[in-house]
Amino acid sequence: MAARFSAEALREGLTTSFVGRHLEYRAALRSTQDLARELAQAGAAEGTVVLAGRQTAGQGRLGRSWVSPRGGLYLTVVLRPPAEHLKALVIIAALAVARGIERLAGLKTSLKWPNDALVGERKIAGILSESEVVGQNVSYALVGIGVNVNADMAPYPHSAPLATSVMTELGREVSREALAAGILNEFEALYLAAQAGEPIHEEWRARLGTLGKEVRVRFGEQVEEGLAEDVDSDGSLILRRADGSHVTIAAGDVTLRS
Secondary structure: OOOOOOHHHHHHHOOOOOOOOOEEEEEEEOOHHHHHHHHHHOOOOOOOEEEEEEEOOOEOHHHOEOOOOOOOEEEEEEEOOOHHHHHHHHHHHHHHHHHHHHHHHOOOOEEEOOOEEEEOOEEEEEEEEEEEEEOOEEEEEEEEEEEOOOOOOOOOOOOOOOEOOHHHHHOOOOOHHHHHHHHHHHHHHHHHHHHOOOOOHHHHHHHEOOOOOEEEEEEOOEEEEEEEEEEOOOOOEEEEOOOOOEEEEOOOEEEEOO
């Protein structure tokens, strides 16, 4: 059984100036995203982090549920970025997760467009971003991160063939507190770098395993097929259709074409 999570141990590992300095930890929540939204609407400071030992109604992209057993890492960061940096949040979170896992566990981590982290061909983490924008101003943005750390995915037959965990890959448990602190440290550094105009999307692009492959992308009621040729600095996928024309897709569900 996974060891009890220590919020204090997480705090000791932080080197940030604002991300995670206000930390709301709960042993169990319906969803960290729900509580973070309430706090954001009530004026929570930028960098506030909501973290749960487990979620009973974890949220994934496109209204899907996220399996959230004990032993995983489930957190949401409250942010108030300039509107022009809103699209970079998923890039920032994906890089922070990949760097955090690699530095703590030594696992080679790739990214699947737009928001999954993989070890080998199996998903180890996912990201969910949402925001409230009034006019040209961002009232708040929420970035949810879920990482399979010390969780055994075998009891979840729908997820197990597609998912893995740090524990599964290493054959031992790792410190969730150290991983959380590492991800938040990386997140703040990347967030500030993006706002300073640094091209963080270049590292993200280099980690994308989706590029160069024939894919099917579903977004809304539309489906596009073709070669995942490139991404732009906002994180949109540039797809080359069979007829040679291109389409740019901001977000969607990607599957490899056989």
